[in-house]
Amino acid sequence: MANPHEPHFLKLLLPGFHSGITIPLGFFSKHIERKTNQKTWKLRSDASDKIWEVIQEGMRLTGGLKDFATAHDLRIGDTVIFKHEGDMVFHVTPFGPSCCEIQYTDPDIKKEEADAGDADDNEITVGNIRSDGWQSSRHPTNQTLRSGHVNERVCTLVQS
Template identity: 40%
Template sequence: MVITKIRPRNPQFFKVILNGSFQLAIPIEFRKYLRDEKCEEGEAVLRNSGKSWRVKVNGFCFKEGWADFARDCHLHIGDFVVFKHEGGLVFDVSVFDRSACEKEYQPLLHPQNETKREAGMFESRGKEPILEKKINKSKGSASTHSGALKAAVKEYAASCKFEDPFFVVPMRKFNLTKYTLCIPKDFAKSNGLTGKSFEVILKDQGGNGGRSWSVQLKQEIDGRVNLASGWNAFAVANRLKEDQLCIFKLLHEDGKLVFDVTVVDYKPSGRKFPPPAADVSSKD
């Protein structure tokens, strides 16, 4: 007796994110559907939450453009990603995290906006502040404001005379609505914050020695390091607002990694900031 298999109308496959590779292989068994449509190679379209990404397919692998998709969708190691084939090289993609629930994303957010929002970050290893290079293609008044804010960040970072490593980052809407904050890559690498996820402590400058929050440091698939779970509580408790500057000074206390965080307001005219607080950890 011959058993006839019925081809799915929209075949699907899934992948579990196991590492930070800049490409992703399509399962061998699934490739027959692409061969049937004679689309083994070319430019795929990956769609998620009303947005789309163009990704090169070569050798049945998602290659150029995959890293952008992974970054913009905040893929983490352990995420479960489902690809629904819509014909040709078009896929609707759903992402599930370790809670077994589908991730939620802001609708109609341009996938490059996050990079633009993170423009202006500065870091230091305890010496001169270093600009974390980002591309800012905004125009008009938005560009003027971004440029002024970037200059203000540089000015304030240069005025900080900390012995401990630190970085300065302006708060963007993305940081306050998605409740995540990206640590500059060079800062993360030079201070041993890459390679695994773990908890850090954030301390503010409040009274009675300040308050503290445990925050998860998460490794993104593209190599970035983010403050994630727990950042929300810190941002809300400190009433963070867009365009405020946060200065993160890295300390080691009782074997724990601690960020001492100072928040200052940016003003487009006049004196932009109060002078930085004295570095109590400075050497005599």
């Protein structure tokens, strides 16, 4: 269950999101409007130790958002959860279009794992086809990885 002291909202990233996203009215009214005079949000994520500053203009996040989105390889169709941690600091968690949380990994680690894996692991054979017709593989294929500026990201299922 969500902590009521850390309210949050989610946004589906639509075309044009790099230039700004609208803060949901309910969240804005309850947690932002008339609560603070600060117009700079501090965004942090698990992908980096860096704190990103984004400007709030009315009910929109604008200045600095493009840099944050580019560094995190955010794309149209991704969903982002903004969790308010207090004092205009927000922890941002991105989810891919498949609704899986995006996990960021060091590109050097991914390369080492790929070099260590067998090429046969990605080959479709009778031995790695499940009874439902889907391929079973121990390693992610290239289709599950995205190249980002912070680092690589992999979509994984999150259990609650």
